[in-house]
Amino acid sequence: MNILAIDQARNGAWCVYDYALKAPIAYGVFSFPTEQFTYAQAMVGICDVVKDLMDRYSISAVFIEDIQLRKNADSFKKLAQLQGALVSMFERNEYLYDFVPPSKWQSYCNARGRTTKEVKSKLTKLATDKKQSKILSIQFVKEQFGIVTEDDNLADAICIGYFVSTNIDIETVEEKEK
Numbered sequence: 001m002n003i004l005a006i007d008q009a010r011n012g013a014w015c016v017y018d019y020a021l022k023a024p025i026a027y028g029v030f031s032f033p034t035e036q037f038t039y040a041q042a043m044v045g046i047c048d049v050v051k052d053l054m055d056r057y058s059i060s061a062v063f064i065e066d067i068q069l070r071k072n073a074d075s076f077k078k079l080a081q082l083q084g085a086l087v088s089m090f091e092r093n094e095y096l097y098d099f100v101p102p103s104k105w106q107s108y109c110n111a112r113g114r115t116t117k118e119v120k121s122k123l124t125k126l127a128t129d130k131k132q133s134k135i136l137s138i139q140f141v142k143e144q145f146g147i148v149t150e151d152d153n154l155a156d157a158i159c160i161g162y163f164v165s166t167n168i169d170i171e172t173v174e175e176k177e178k
Contacts, residue, residue: 001060001170004053005100005161008064008082010034010042013153014050016057017161019170024145024161026057029154039078043085050086054095062090063164065156066099096170105156105163109144111136 001019006012015027030049032042053059064086067079083099090097106112134152141147141158149155 002057003161003164003170004050004057004059004062005157005164006050006062006064006086007153007156007160008046008086009079009153010037010039011153012046013151013155013157014053015154015157015161016053016059017165019060019165022162022165024147024158027147027154027158029151039081043082046082047085047089051089051093059095061096061098061170062086063098063100063160063168065105065160066101068102098168100160100163104167105160106137108163108167109137109140109159111140111156111159 002025003017003019005015005017007014010033011029011031013027013029015024017023018025030046032045037045050062054062064083067076067083069076087097089095103112134155137155137159138149138152141149141155144162145158147155147158
């Protein structure tokens with residue numbers, strides 16, 4: 001069974017996992033820049049990307065990073081709209097889906113804040129403007145899977161998929177009927 005993990009945003013990423021092997025089999029990024037797309041157009045584009053991935057990789061379940069309110073209420077509002085558009089598409093097409101809280105996958109993948117001493121001793125130097133959790137997720141996918149990227153959205157999607165494949169029991173409709 002294949003599952004799809006998504007770090008959804010204008011500049012987002014995805015990862016397809018073989019659920020049984022608990023390993024990524026395909027991954028990538030998508031981008032809908034503000035100069036070329038209104039937010040409504042970006043939401044439609046992201047839904048199209050997700051639908052295409054689900055069809056192309058015979059996805060059984062989709063997991064998206066849950067949203068949380070931080071300092072920027074406008075960003076939260078837009079992410080909530082995108083989450084709603086994705087949920088609408090999942091429901092219309094009867095896709096199995098769920099949300100993954102950032103704190104859950106970050107803790108599991110050791111991508112949550114560490115002490116300064118740990119960070120200095122274990123991490124390769126990356127751009128200093130990235131949040132610590134972003135650097136840690138990039139480092140995790142390099143160490144766990146040998147995937148080298150500087151795109152924190154891609155690293156986050158891979159981490160979300162890893163968390164799901166190793167912690168969540170999925171029973172599809174077909175399995176229930178057996």
